[in-house]
Amino acid sequence: MGLYFRQLLSGQDYAVGDPVATQMVNFSYLVGDTETREAVVVDPAYSPDELLAALDADGMRLVGVLATHHHPDHVGGSMMGFDLVGVADLIGRHPVPIHVQRPEADYVTRVTGLSATDLTPHDHDDVIEVGNVAIRTLHTPGHTPGSQCFLVPDPEGGDKLVAGDTLFLQGCGRTDFPGGDAEQMYHSLQQLASLKGNPTVYPGHRYSQDPSAPLADVQRSNMVYRATSAEQFVAAFGS
Numbered sequence: 143m144g145l146y147f148r149q150l151l152s153g154q155d156y157a158v159g160d161p162v163a164t165q166m167v168n169f170s171y172l173v174g175d176t177e178t179r180e181a182v183v184v185d186p187a188y189s190p191d192e193l194l195a196a197l198d199a200d201g202m203r204l205v206g207v208l209a210t211h212h213h214p215d216h217v218g219g220s221m222m223g224f225d226l227v228g229v230a231d232l233i234g235r236h237p238v239p240i241h242v243q244r245p246e247a248d249y250v251t252r253v254t255g256l257s258a259t260d261l262t263p264h265d266h267d268d269v270i271e272v273g274n275v276a277i278r279t280l281h282t283p284g285h286t287p288g289s290q291c292f293l294v295p296d297p298e299g300g301d302k303l304v305a306g307d308t309l310f311l312q313g314c315g316r317t318d319f320p321g322g323d324a325e326q327m328y329h330s331l332q333q334l335a336s337l338k339g340n341p342t343v344y345p346g347h348r349y350s351q352d353p354s355a356p357l358a359d360v361q362r363s364n365m366v367y368r369a370t371s372a373e374q375f376v377a378a379f380g381s
Contacts, residue, residue, distance in 0.1 A: 144176030145275060145296050146202060149344055149353060150193065157188035162224050166215045167348040171304055173294055174202050175273025182206040182241075182272050183232075184292065184304055185216040185346065190232035205272060206262075207232065207240045210306025210346055211289040212249035213319075219253040230254045241270055243281050246288020249321070264290070282308040282334065284327025285315030291334065293341065301341035303357065309334055309343060311350040314366045317380060324380030328372045335361055 149171055150156055153164030170193055174181025181202040186193050197204055207229055214221035218228015229240055233256070242250050244263040251258055264270070266281035270292075278293040285307045292304040307315035308330055317324040337357065344354045361367045369375035 145294070145298070146172065146174040146176045146181060146200070147294065147296075147302060148172040148196070148200075150196065151348055151353070152188050156192040156196070160188055162215070162222070162226065163188040168215050169344065169346055169348060169353070171344065172197055172200075172202070173208075173272065173275065173277065173292075173304075175275045178273030179203050180205045180273040182208050182270070182277075184208045185210055185306070186232050187215055187218050187226055187228040190218075190227060190229070191235075194232070194236060204236055204238055206238045206270070208270070208277070208292055208304075209240055209242050209246070209250060210291070210304070210308075211286040212242075212246055212253045213286070213307070214253055216306070216346065217250060217254055219255075228254060230256055233260060241279070243279065243288035243290040245281075245283070246286060246290070249286065249288065280333070282306075282330035284308065284317055284323055284330045286319070287321045287323075289315070289330070293337070300356075301337075301339055302344055303334065303337065303341040304344050305334070306346040308346075309360065309366075310345040310347060310364075311343060311352060311355050311360055312364055313349060314364075314379070315346075324376045325372050327379070328369065328375035331366055331375075335367065 152168040157163035171184035239262040270277045280291040294302040
């Protein structure tokens with residue numbers, strides 16, 4: 143197996159000149175198998191055409207979309223008075239399955255205008271096979287009810303944790319939006335902390351100088367891991 147993995151920053155690597163993309167500093171990810179040339183895109187908001195063009199330039203073929211959660215800066219939709227393009231535009235041009243956690247499915251359909259049949263719902267610890275790359279889905283509620291992270295195996299050593307808005311290198315996703323829950327976020331963060339093999343964390347936004355870091359380093363430096371109980375976490379970070 144050869145892993146294909148690219149981290150792309152909105153406003154810099156794609157959607158250049160888009161004021162929302164530049165302000166929100168979202169990451170999108172391209173993940174696939176270099177042997178079968180199959181790939182998925184994670185959170186294709188702002189300019190899905192450019193992300194598809196990047197895949198095409200690398201000789202990769204899109205076979206699916208992975209959505210970390212339903213917020214428009216990740217999947218498209220209306221936000222702050224702006225209409226953001228995303229998965230609806232992408233599958234209108236290139237129909238592929240959209241992989242979501244089961245509790246997030248209704249939210250994704252409402253935000254994007256897609257139908258339930260466009261979505262492929264998953265449960266915690268399901269596996270999405272992209273060629274020979276087996277991507278684990280991790281249900282990590284807290285930011286939204288169906289937030290999910292993706293654990294991507296790397297044959298060259300060390301897994302990659304695509305963490306969405308659950309875990310940043312500094313901080314974590316907000317829990318004061320509709321559907322957010324600080325206590326659930328605490329348990330989701332502890333779940334990630336227990337992952338074996340010290341995977342590299344790839345967050346949903348660039349809210350730190352570095353674009354990625356080993357999980358052990360994040361645990362040492364990130365203030366969200368200072369709480370030793372759910373009660374402490376809720377008191378410090380809950381709304």
